[in-house]
Amino acid sequence: MSELGAMLAGSAVLARRNLRRAWRLPGLLLLAAGQPVAVALFLGYVIGPVLAVTGYRDFLLPGVSTQAVAFAGGLVAVGLAADRRRGALDRLRALPISRWSVLFGHVGANLGAQLAALATAVATGLVTGWRIDAGPGRALAGFALLLAFGQAVAWVSVVLGLAARTAQGARRLGLVWTYPFVLVSCAFLPTGELPGWLRPIAEWNPVSVVATALRELWHGGAFPARELALALVWIVGLLVAAVPTAYRLLARGPRPGAGA
Amino acid sequence: MADAIVAEGLAKRYGQVQALAGLSLSVPQGTVLGVLGPTGAGKTTTVRILATLLRPDRGRGFVNGIDVVAEPEHARRQLGVSAQQTAVDGFLTGFEQLELLGRLHRLGRRRARSRAEELLERLHLAEAGSRAVRTYPLAMRRRLDLAAALVAAPPVLLLDEPTRGLDPRGRLGMWDVLTERVRAGCTLLLCTAQLDEADQLADEIVVIDRGRVIAGGTPEELKRRIGGERIQVVLGNRAETQVVEDILNRVCGGQAAVLPDQHLVQAPVTGGAQALVELVRRLDAAGIEPVDIGIHRASLDDMFLKLTGQAATPTVAEEEART
Numbered sequence: 001m002s003e004l005g006a007m008l009a010g011s012a013v014l015a016r017r018n019l020r021r022a023w024r025l026p027g028l029l030l031l032a033a034g035q036p037v038a039v040a041l042f043l044g045y046v047i048g049p050v051l052a053v054t055g056y057r058d059f060l061l062p063g064v065s066t067q068a069v070a071f072a073g074g075l076v077a078v079g080l081a082a083d084r085r086r087g088a089l090d091r092l093r094a095l096p097i098s099r100w101s102v103l104f105g106h107v108g109a110n111l112g113a114q115l116a117a118l119a120t121a122v123a124t125g126l127v128t129g130w131r132i133d134a135g136p137g138r139a140l141a142g143f144a145l146l147l148a149f150g151q152a153v154a155w156v157s158v159v160l161g162l163a164a165r166t167a168q169g170a171r172r173l174g175l176v177w178t179y180p181f182v183l184v185s186c187a188f189l190p191t192g193e194l195p196g197w198l199r200p201i202a203e204w205n206p207v208s209v210v211a212t213a214l215r216e217l218w219h220g221g222a223f224p225a226r227e228l229a230l231a232l233v234w235i236v237g238l239l240v241a242a243v244p245t246a247y248r249l250l251a252r253g254p255r256p257g258a259g260a
Numbered sequence: 261m262a263d264a265i266v267a268e269g270l271a272k273r274y275g276q277v278q279a280l281a282g283l284s285l286s287v288p289q290g291t292v293l294g295v296l297g298p299t300g301a302g303k304t305t306t307v308r309i310l311a312t313l314l315r316p317d318r319g320r321g322f323v324n325g326i327d328v329v330a331e332p333e334h335a336r337r338q339l340g341v342s343a344q345q346t347a348v349d350g351f352l353t354g355f356e357q358l359e360l361l362g363r364l365h366r367l368g369r370r371r372a373r374s375r376a377e378e379l380l381e382r383l384h385l386a387e388a389g390s391r392a393v394r395t396y397p398l399a400m401r402r403r404l405d406l407a408a409a410l411v412a413a414p415p416v417l418l419l420d421e422p423t424r425g426l427d428p429r430g431r432l433g434m435w436d437v438l439t440e441r442v443r444a445g446c447t448l449l450l451c452t453a454q455l456d457e458a459d460q461l462a463d464e465i466v467v468i469d470r471g472r473v474i475a476g477g478t479p480e481e482l483k484r485r486i487g488g489e490r491i492q493v494v495l496g497n498r499a500e501t502q503v504v505e506d507i508l509n510r511v512c513g514g515q516a517a518v519l520p521d522q523h524l525v526q527a528p529v530t531g532g533a534q535a536l537v538e539l540v541r542r543l544d545a546a547g548i549e550p551v552d553i554g555i556h557r558a559s560l561d562d563m564f565l566k567l568t569g570q571a572a573t574p575t576v577a578e579e580e581a582r583t
Contacts, residue, residue: 006366013363017349023353024392029534087347094311096336097364253313 007098014092016163018079019112028075036068036121048096053190055219058133059124062142062214063187065118066207069146070178072117075151076110077161077174084254102258113128114150118143128167130237132218142217145231149210152177152235155242162249168177170254181207206234262325264289264416264447265310267491270319271471274306279305281471282319292438292448294462294479295454298564302471304344307420311341312448323416340409340417344424347408352403354385357393365412378406383437399430406437408481417441420451435460453582455563459483467567475567486566491535492526493543494552501525503546511539523551530582543555 022029040060048056083089092102132139157174164170185191186197186206191199202208211229216224265287272280280302287293295303297571308314310321314334321328329334331486348357355376380389383403388396393477395405402422409417423431438461452458458465459479467475467482475482481490491512493504501518506526508516512535516527521559529535532555 009366010364013360017352017360020350021349085342086349087345088349090308090313090343091312091341091347092364093313094336094339094341095364096333096412101364117270251314255513 003098007100007104010097010101011104011108012253014101015108017065018105018109021079021082022112024107028078032072033074033116033120035071036064036117037124039188040121040128041125046228047188049204055129057125057128058219059190059215060188061121061130062218063211064125065121066149066211066214067178067182067187068117068121069150070153070182070207072113073110073150074157074178075113076106076154077157078171079109080106080158080161080174081164081167081171082256083129084161084170089254093250093253099247102250103158103246106158107151110154111147111150114147114154118150133220134220135228138217138223141228142214145210145214145217145228148235149206149231152206152242154239155246156238158246159249162246162254164254167254176208181205185211187211202233203242206231206238209234219243225229262289263287263322263557264324265293265418265449266320266322267306267310268320270306270309270316270321272309272314272316279471280309280316280319282469283472284319285466285473285476287447287449289447290440290442290445291463292450292461293451294465295451295468296458296465296563297451297468298453298493301468302582303453303459303468304420305471306448307341307343307418307451311339311343311418312336313341337412338414338416340412340414342405342409342417342419342422344420346398346405346503348401348404349394353390353392354396354407355389357404358407361408361411366385367412375411379410383407384433390516399426399433399507402426402430403437405432410441415445416447416449418449421453422450423454423457431457454575456557465561467570469564482563489529489532490556491525491529491532492510492524492552492556493539493550495525496549498523498549498552504543504548504550507539507542507546511535511542513553526556529555 043060043064044057053059080089083092089102093099115246132142134142157176161170161174164173184202185205186193186202187207191202191208194202209227210231213224213227216227216253261284265285267283267285270280270283271278283302283306285293285295295306297303305314309316310323310328312328312335315329323335323338326335328337332455352360358376358379359372362375363369377389380386383406385400385403385407388400396404401505406419406422409419419438423434426434431470435457438448438450448461450458450461462479465476465479465482466473475485477485491508493508495501495504498520501520504525505516505518512527512529516525518525536553536555540553543553
């Protein structure tokens with residue numbers, strides 16, 4: 001078997017292990033799947049009617065979908081932290097396997113949580129009467145964009161999870177770093193509602209950029225080439241920064257004395 | 261005989277703490293080296309460096325001649341590692357855990373499964389193989405952790421306190437398995453904080469303290485150096501002290517000492533069990549009924565006191581200085 005083949009086979013074996021964990025300890029999966037439902041219903045039925053935003057449902061659902069994959073992507077840090085704490089990560093690091101397999105095993109299994117989150121977000125939308133206006137091509141492009149964004153989030157979470165001093169820090173940091181991005185963004189509210197000094201931050205925030213591209217893809221008129229390009233720049237940028245860093249951190253090993 | 265494990269002048273510092281300060285050791289192929297030392301002496305750091313999990317600041321390490329710093333990927337093929345924590349996945353069954361590792365070692369599905377069955381059988385886990393690991397008691401987890409290290413049948417095993425926290429029965433079970441591995445030709449680096457464990461399993465022992473080796477030799481040599489075993493007799497009647505001292509001197513070849521406050525007479529001894537039988541016979545003949553009688557074995561604490569002039573257990577202040 002070639003080196004690449006061995007790396008991919010190892011990744012698949014470890015992704016399956018991590019999916020088993022997600023399935024047998026389903027708390028995280030339920031959280032990933034339940035969270036977008038709660039957010040969509042709360043904003044749609046409690047906050048939405050108070051807002052003077054026309055077509056709020058079409059504004060909200062792409063935003064909820066974006067934050068759903070961001071939230072689910074952050075969950076990758078929880079499994080990673082558990083592996084750090086129990087010494088499982090050291091066991092894997094002492095095996096004659098590629099370190100990429102360890103990383104792809106975690107990020108690959110995390111795709112399951114992202115799909116679950118996205119599915120419930122969309123299902124909640126559909127049940128409450130939301131529909132994608134665009135044709136199937138643009139609809140699918142939207143889902144691809146979301147999953148690509150989820151991958152970028154997951155890799156950043158892996159970096160934070162490996163860089164944190166303790167396993168518990170890894171869990172917290174990897175999970176919550178997305179919250180400020182989601183809150184100071186146009187995921188739920190138009191940035192016009194924000195104080196002036198926050199507006200530029202909110203507009204350039206990757207969550208906003210992705211949500212905007214998604215809204216234009218699903219509900220807009222002309223093909224949103226500019227918005228999409230901007231979103232891709234963010235996604236590729238995050239991946240280029242995070243993926244090699246994650247590898248380096250795993251090779252060096254989590255900080256000493258932080259095993260317990 | 262070639263050395264299967266070699267460490268040369270390993271040094272590692274964590275912030276203020278010098279975990280290793282030029283530690284060297286070597287383990288001939290097919291033998292067991294006991295690395296004996298208190299918590300914080302550098303045992304775990306040594307294992308982590310040899311297991312390619314940690315880079316040393318200075319020094320070199322080899323397993324079967326392969327440099328663990330320069331060629332970690334190759335070194336890992338020689339190694340089975342079982343660390344202090346039991347690194348097994350609670351959400352998997354014992355069988356799934358071993359099968360997973362077999363697959364990662366690229367044994368193929370069929371081979372990975374039969375290997376998992378075989379190891380469960382050998383480590384007396386066959387009945388628990390289909391249960392989730394989180395239901396296992398500690399002794400079973402430790403055995404599974406060892407099985408996990410054995411999946412690829414590595415020629416070199418690095419074990420960091422494999423019996424820590426086990427009850428006497430669990431400890432004996434683990435010792436049996438390790439002895440069997442050595443008979444099968446494995447080379448073992450066994451870190452332990454228990455003198456009797458090193459005594460039982462190791463061909464040679466190195467004693468480490470503060471990141472360096474402070475003594476080494478066969479278990480017999482070390483025990484001789486620290487005084488080994490003593491026979492102690494506790495008496496109910498202080499008037500009998502003199503008689504017992506005489507008897508002990510005869511049985512043990514002199515050196516009997518009396519600690520009157522504790523009603524205790526003791527003497528150093530070699531071949532303790534036989535001397536004990538002889539002593540009991542003579543005490544009986546003399547009509548003396550001791551309150552207690554027994555062999556007192558030198559502990560790790562005794563050894564440290566003797567070797568370093570201080571207790572093995574670090575004081576609170578030292579412990580704080582280390583963290």
